[in-house]
Amino acid sequence: MIRIRFSFARSETLKHISHLDMMRMFQRALRRSGLPLAYSEGYSPHLRFNFAAPLPVNVTAAEEFGEVFFSGAVSPEQFVSVLSEQLPEGLVLTGARIEDHDAPSLPSLVTAVLYRATLVVEEGCRKGFSQYRQALEHLLGREEILAPRTKKKKKKAYVNVRPYILEAYFKEPENDSPIQLQMLLQAGSRGGVSPFYVIEQLEKELSCDCKYEAYWELHRERLYKEHDQFLQPLSEGM
């Protein structure tokens, strides 16, 4: 059995699909590729395939990871060249390597993700940079930011997501450059927060009522794992 770990980027054309859509898309591409796929044992065999972290709808990404198991010999180069032919516009494989069989699973590694949100302003809304910075200060100054979590049996519960915002700051704008917010958010099994929720809360602090004139474009720059109590890019060692 061969285990291949790969990285990919997702651009504008494909950013509107969900995590489950991505799973299906990749699995069907793999099945078309003719590579010797490994299936799980049991009643309904499925592909042994995984992403490091679900990518939200409407987010582009620079460096995502996935892994897949093969029943026969496949080289990383072969994997990239054969699979690339089956992937749609908007998805590019950026690397692959063979992983140890007993290495921990990809999703278990991810502890944080870095997003860049860019404010796209059309007509109307011309809020200044300082207003945004002030709103962010207010937001981060809060001890609690409650986010709804729908638990089983549809009981609504609230979780404080403030601790999950590890870092958030605006890049210093130059001349006409758009307003850009960097967000380092906790992710993985210990809980996380959606970047869209953070932005929604930020907009509330602004009491911004312009619905259509401005919106945020989200880009996921990097995934992180924990290493000696520090965050290290997941790409390290790839």
Add this chain to the structure above:
Amino acid sequence: MQVLDTKMKHLLAQVQKPARYMGNEWNARKKDHAAAAVKMVLAFPDLYEVGMSNQGLKILYDSVNNRPDMLMERVFAPGTDMEALLRDYDMPLFALESGKPLTEFDLIGFSLQYELSYTNTLNMLDLGRIPLFTEQRHDKVPLVIGGGPCAFNPEPLAPFFDFFILGESEECLPEILSLLKDWKKEVTSRQDLLVRFSGQEGVYVPSLYRPVYRGEKLEKLEKEEPGVPEVVKKRLIRDLDNAPYPTAPVIPYMQTIHDRAVVELFRGCSRGCRFCQAGYIFRPVRRRSREKIIETACEQIAKTGYEELSLASLSSTDYPQLDQLIEELDRTLAGEQVKCNLPSLRLDSYSIKLADRLHRGKRSNLTFAPEAATERLRRVIRKNISEEEIFTALGDALDAGWQGFKLYFMIGLPTETETDVEAIVDLCFRIRQYFRRKAGRKISISVSVSTFVPKAHTPFQWEPQLPLADVLARQELLQQGFKKMPGVDLSWHDAETSFLEAVFARGDRRLAQALELAYSLGCRFDGWTEYFSMPLWRQAFQETGVKPEYYAQRRFAYDDVLPWDHLDCGVEREIFIREHRRAFSSDMTDQGEPQ
């Protein structure tokens, strides 16, 4: 989508399920507009996930796009949130492949699968900035055409459509586009083009016929042009093996209702259930050869990567030597990890055995449609299956390890009494008892009850629909009955929705105004309970002076002129009359096979 301008980006960022509008799927055909001599957009008046589950759409997409000089793109009904955004932003409805507005195509073809999508059809025209009525459209505006089951009685839509294609369009559509291509080089009027089209087999141009009414009744249809046919005959594919069929269908990104490879085993159905329109309009039965089925299945799996294959038809277990086909498919697809399934199973032991062989893995639910709960009523509708057979089949399925059953019934069928409705409760009760004795494990039973809608081109086309109050009373009877039966889950179709469906299924051109008004009042997605509004429809009927009951609840006489009498589905009127009479005669011995 080729050009994502800022407006579009903005729209997609705000809308629910943006994958509905993005296009760019695997196997989607993006052709160059400049190089295509004739351009068509196929419009499906329901959401993307519904439309992309329709096999007809995929067949037509291939049949046109395989021609080098032609191009076909797709457009679906936008969700209500997307509609609001399009109107807010003042953007026209666009086709998925190129993102171009509908007005940049030569022809818009609507797939008319059910009557409750008519308001969506008007909405899509409006959002596409196409004048609703044919008479308002000048020569440069795209032609608007329709096809699918509803084209067999398209009269309520007549003023909005330039023409309809009756029957199977995969050969007809490229022919029509070819004519259109030639016409574009000439300088003649649109009227001239329509007259030319009316000479094509299967094409019905409603504006070339004028209905004449006497009082409430339709008296006749007068021809407006001397050359047009008296009766329009449906199109029919004679040889399925040589007909176009997709081998590389578009794979949606988002989950659709049916998201799998589909190979059609045969068209038509030999069963002749008297309520079933599909059983009549798709006659005669034409089979695809076993070799062709296997070849197509393998090619589809290779080009899509689908993990599931559906062997589709109106009654798949009627395919001759189906077990051999399955065996061969099994051998050929071995190692591909493909699950096969057979939709529309009959309730008999043979079908259960086949389902058993096909279905590896977890056995969740089997679906059956006895339609009626008494043998008498099943004979009336010609769903000839005995109670003994039902129990044997269910027993076999239980032995095979199935965990649950879904049973479909209908209420309001001709000759039905309350006794027949109570029998549904009683039959389900006995099935539950039987399961308890036999299974020793929990078996889920869900029962779904729809309301009979008389349809054009069936033996029951003359029959009235049960009045609303009676439908509600019978639904109440069911609810009371099932209340005492824990573990059986009852669901039913909204009575008013079925009423509206019946109005349009047997409607004539006088309904068009009511339809347009209902649409302007805000009716959309009438088949979706969360959007359907009977009060708005009542208002529309009232303000246009239409009595909907006249259409749904009237009994037509044999010598009445029916709104669809000039449309020939290939089954003679005498057969409908014979089948209609037999339904009510006590002599059930002579039930020879149809065709």
